[in-house]
Amino acid sequence: MDDASLPDGASGRTVAAPTRREVYEAEVRRRSNRIALISTASVVLAIVFLVPLAPGWEAVQRSFFNGRVFAATFPGLLNAFLLNVMIFAWSAPLIAVTGLAIALCRDTRAPALFPLRLFGIAYTDIFRGLPVVLVIYIIGFGVPGLGLPRPWNSPYIWGTLALVLVYSAYVAEVIRSGIDSIHQSQRSAAASLGLSERDTMRFVVLPQAIRNVVPANMNLFIALQKDVALLSFIGPVEVFRQAGVYKSLYANFTPYVGAALIFLVLTIPATRYADYLMNKQNRART
Amino acid sequence: MTAKLSLRGVRKRFGDHEVCKGIDLDVADGEMVCLIGASGSGKSTLLRCMNLLEPIDDGTIWLDGTDISEPGLDPQPVRQQIGIVFQSYNLFPHMTAAENVMLAPRRVYGRSRDVLRPQVERLFSRFGLGDRMDHYPDQLSGGQQQRVAIIRALAMEPQIMLFDEITSALDPELVGEVLDVLRDLRGQGMTMVLATHEMGFARELADKVCFLDAGRILEQGPPDELFSAPREARTKAFLSRVL
Amino acid sequence: MKLIVGGALAVLFTATSVVAQDGGACAKGKTLTDGTLTIATGNPAYYPWVMNDAPESGEGFEAAVAYAIAEKMGFGQDNVTWVRTSFDEAIQPGAKNFDFNMQQYSITPEREEMVDFSLPYYTSAMAVLTTQNVVDAGAEATLDSLKGLKWGAVATTTAIPMLEDVIDPSSDPLLYNDNADVNAAIMAGQIDAALYDLPTALYLSAVVVEGGALLGQFPPEQSESPDQFGLLMEQDNPLKECVDAALTELTESGELAAIEAQWLAEATGVPVIK
Numbered sequence: 001m002d003d004a005s006l007p008d009g010a011s012g013r014t015v016a017a018p019t020r021r022e023v024y025e026a027e028v029r030r031r032s033n034r035i036a037l038i039s040t041a042s043v044v045l046a047i048v049f050l051v052p053l054a055p056g057w058e059a060v061q062r063s064f065f066n067g068r069v070f071a072a073t074f075p076g077l078l079n080a081f082l083l084n085v086m087i088f089a090w091s092a093p094l095i096a097v098t099g100l101a102i103a104l105c106r107d108t109r110a111p112a113l114f115p116l117r118l119f120g121i122a123y124t125d126i127f128r129g130l131p132v133v134l135v136i137y138i139i140g141f142g143v144p145g146l147g148l149p150r151p152w153n154s155p156y157i158w159g160t161l162a163l164v165l166v167y168s169a170y171v172a173e174v175i176r177s178g179i180d181s182i183h184q185s186q187r188s189a190a191a192s193l194g195l196s197e198r199d200t201m202r203f204v205v206l207p208q209a210i211r212n213v214v215p216a217n218m219n220l221f222i223a224l225q226k227d228v229a230l231l232s233f234i235g236p237v238e239v240f241r242q243a244g245v246y247k248s249l250y251a252n253f254t255p256y257v258g259a260a261l262i263f264l265v266l267t268i269p270a271t272r273y274a275d276y277l278m279n280k281q282n283r284a285r286t
Numbered sequence: 287m288t289a290k291l292s293l294r295g296v297r298k299r300f301g302d303h304e305v306c307k308g309i310d311l312d313v314a315d316g317e318m319v320c321l322i323g324a325s326g327s328g329k330s331t332l333l334r335c336m337n338l339l340e341p342i343d344d345g346t347i348w349l350d351g352t353d354i355s356e357p358g359l360d361p362q363p364v365r366q367q368i369g370i371v372f373q374s375y376n377l378f379p380h381m382t383a384a385e386n387v388m389l390a391p392r393r394v395y396g397r398s399r400d401v402l403r404p405q406v407e408r409l410f411s412r413f414g415l416g417d418r419m420d421h422y423p424d425q426l427s428g429g430q431q432q433r434v435a436i437i438r439a440l441a442m443e444p445q446i447m448l449f450d451e452i453t454s455a456l457d458p459e460l461v462g463e464v465l466d467v468l469r470d471l472r473g474q475g476m477t478m479v480l481a482t483h484e485m486g487f488a489r490e491l492a493d494k495v496c497f498l499d500a501g502r503i504l505e506q507g508p509p510d511e512l513f514s515a516p517r518e519a520r521t522k523a524f525l526s527r528v529l
Numbered sequence: 530m531k532l533i534v535g536g537a538l539a540v541l542f543t544a545t546s547v548v549a550q551d552g553g554a555c556a557k558g559k560t561l562t563d564g565t566l567t568i569a570t571g572n573p574a575y576y577p578w579v580m581n582d583a584p585e586s587g588e589g590f591e592a593a594v595a596y597a598i599a600e601k602m603g604f605g606q607d608n609v610t611w612v613r614t615s616f617d618e619a620i621q622p623g624a625k626n627f628d629f630n631m632q633q634y635s636i637t638p639e640r641e642e643m644v645d646f647s648l649p650y651y652t653s654a655m656a657v658l659t660t661q662n663v664v665d666a667g668a669e670a671t672l673d674s675l676k677g678l679k680w681g682a683v684a685t686t687t688a689i690p691m692l693e694d695v696i697d698p699s700s701d702p703l704l705y706n707d708n709a710d711v712n713a714a715i716m717a718g719q720i721d722a723a724l725y726d727l728p729t730a731l732y733l734s735a736v737v738v739e740g741g742a743l744l745g746q747f748p749p750e751q752s753e754s755p756d757q758f759g760l761l762m763e764q765d766n767p768l769k770e771c772v773d774a775a776l777t778e779l780t781e782s783g784e785l786a787a788i789e790a791q792w793l794a795e796a797t798g799v800p801v802i803k
């Protein structure tokens with residue numbers, strides 16, 4: 001039965017009065033919102049009331065959620081976090097460029113460039129197979145140990161290199177999966193127009209591939225933001241290290257909670273945004 | 287007169303599966319040739335062989351008397367001469383219609399956007415898309431996208447155009463606008479090879495119709511002959527199914 | 530009757546032997562395990578505080594002090610057990626697995642808000658560890674000269690506030706997880722100098738760091754808040770009064786000074802920083 005056959009002239013309606021279906025769906029939505037609200041509230045209340053009943057709660061609170069220590073250390077933590085931001089800011093573009101270069105190495109087809117391809121494969125295999133902190137240690141202490149003069153032995157340089165090596169390997173794999181996801185017919189279309197392989201890659205495949213992997217890469221860069229803290233192992237006093245210093249001075253873990261808060265303020269919106277992009281893309285694909 | 291495009295004994299294999307089993311075909315200058323045949327008979331593959339998107343295993347293809355099927359030959363200049371339009375449009379989704387059209391002339395012929403833009407504008411309005419130049423593919427209907435794809439191929443100023451079932455993916459009411467474009471090109475004297483299921487269209491405009499069956503041209507001739515008096519039983523059977 | 534007397538004697542005998550074994554009345558019932566004193570040290574424990582990472586031997590300054598305190602509290606050699614903890618384990622909330630923890634913990638008012646310290650068992654000078662190359666390049670034992678050096682330190686030590694307050698270097702110091710990493714940075718030339726307590730610095734410069742040198746020391750009597758080591762205990766640990774009593778006894782009798790003289794090298798040769 002279509003609208004036109006309804007006797008009450010509903011089909012000719014110009015004002016947006018809700019249809020029966022809309023009324024029904026609104027009611028369902030209201031009911032599920034109510035249930036979600038009630039169950040969330042009960043879980044939160046349970047946590048708020050039950051956790052403090054635990055026998056060790058007071059001690060935990062004093063060690064981890066100590067207002068006095070928090071107030072004394074938080075400004076210093078924020079200040080140290082600037083270093084994280086800086087390291088991130090110069091590492092991220094380097095990682096993006098290196099990752100792209102490695103992805104292209106792996107994608108070369110010309111036999112003359114086979115060594116490049118082999119290099120790309122070895123690179124991604126090795127650096128994805130190593131814990132970041134190991135690479136930071138080995139490169140951050142190892143290379144300067146060869147006897148480089150200052151400032152070329154700076155932990156910032158070699159620590160950054162370590163981050164770039166590891167993360168560009170992941171970024172390269174993500175970009176490569178993006179390249180693979182571009183349908184062969186796009187390459188065919190480009191080839192049929194007489195475009196060279198190079199131009200096909202540069203103007204047709206890569207722009208689409210990179211757009212497709214933006215969310216995946218965002219997740220990598222969120223992880224990078226956290227792993228910047230590992231540079232502290234070779235000297236730089238970023239927020240994680242600063243929190244460790246405060247922890248040791250105050251014999252209290254609250255500074256770590258402060259550092260965690262700073263990370264979350266940054267990473268939660270970024271994660272939500274990456275998820276949003278990912279969903280949007282999935283919807284566009286179907 | 288020698289043929290513009292000439293195929294002799296063309297064979298193409300995918301693994302063990304031979305898809306073209308010795309194709310002989312001549313396309314004269316300004317001629318329109320239609321390939322008909324069941325799905326899987328090898329029409330698309332044959333077209334892709336013609337502009338070297340697929341390397342052939344055996345046989346020869348001549349373009350203006352030059353052997354273009356020689357192994358190791360650079361396919362790019364040939365592809366500039368022979369344009370192809372696909373069933374699924376294959377527009378570049380990240381570029382506007384105009385950018386889709388201008389990319390290859392810019393990169394291959396080194397022409398600037400300023401020079402190209404007026405030419406491209408003329409093509410767009412000729413095919414009724416004057417107001418769609420700066421739309422992205424996903425903002426266009428199927429028929430509009432297919433017309434942009436045709437313009438894109440034409441912008442390379444090819445001597446021959448190949449069309450691979452370019453109306454098959456379209457809603458019925460959009461088929462007409464694309465066929466009109468082909469009519470227009472036919473009027474301009476463009477040399478064309480079409481794989482098509484539009485039998486009425488083939489009958490109306492083709493100079494020659496070839497019936498492909500399991501990788502062979504079983505029968506070919508002027509449309510009136512082939513459609514009204516097919517010699518082969520398989521041609522008859524096919525035509526009785528589609529007409 | 531005979532049986533009863535015998536029984537009573539037996540009870541008496543057992544009781545006295547328990548008292549003898551359990552040590553002074555002070556510690557009774559206040560230790561983790563009755564009759565045993567559980568002491569924590571680092572993992573690893575470093576020279577010259579503990580020799581060969583084997584505190585059970587009683588060799589090394591802290592190991593020797595630990596056994597001396599234990600004895601004063603009435604625990605024989607056999608009634609002491611050792612455990613290993615990191616700094617974080619030492620301060621984490623919840624039940625502790627040691628009675629006291631001894632690994633050069635500096636006593637500070639901030640830390641005392643969270644844990645208890647015994648009276649100090651050692652007052653350390655702070656010393657500047659560097660390499661001969663840096664000395665040859667013109668580094669001197671003056672505050673002015675020290676300001677211009679690139680500094681490093683172990684992140685979990687009280688050397689850091691000292692570094693900031695007293696030396697106030699012109700570029701930000703680099704901080705590390707442990708001695709080994711600081712040494713690696715010194716040897717790689719990433720830092721010029723590191724701040725340590727004097728005994729550690731003496732040992733590192735002589736044995737561990739290639740081309741290591743001691744540039745100078747900040748003697749404790751010069752400092753407003755000298756670096757004093759104390760035994761770390763859970764807050765409000767009732768054992769604290771017994772430990773403090775034992776330490777006071779050891780200090781007053783001169784035993785503590787004797788142990789120090791035995792295990793910690795004289796630092797008279799190290800110039801004082803002006």
Ligand SMILES: Nc1ncnc2c1ncn2[C@@H]1O[C@H](COP(=O)(O)OP(=O)(O)O)[C@@H](O)[C@H]1O
Nearest residue numbers: 300303305323324325326327328329330331332
């Ligand atoms: N790239 C390829 N790899 C393997 N088999 C293919 C490929 N392209 C086409 N084929 C096979 O070749 C046969 C002919 O296909 P096609 O040329 O697309 O026929 P048509 O266009 O007439 O429907 C089919 O059986 C198809 O499965």
Ligand SMILES: [Mg+2]
Nearest residue numbers: 329330331451
């Ligand atoms: Mg086909």
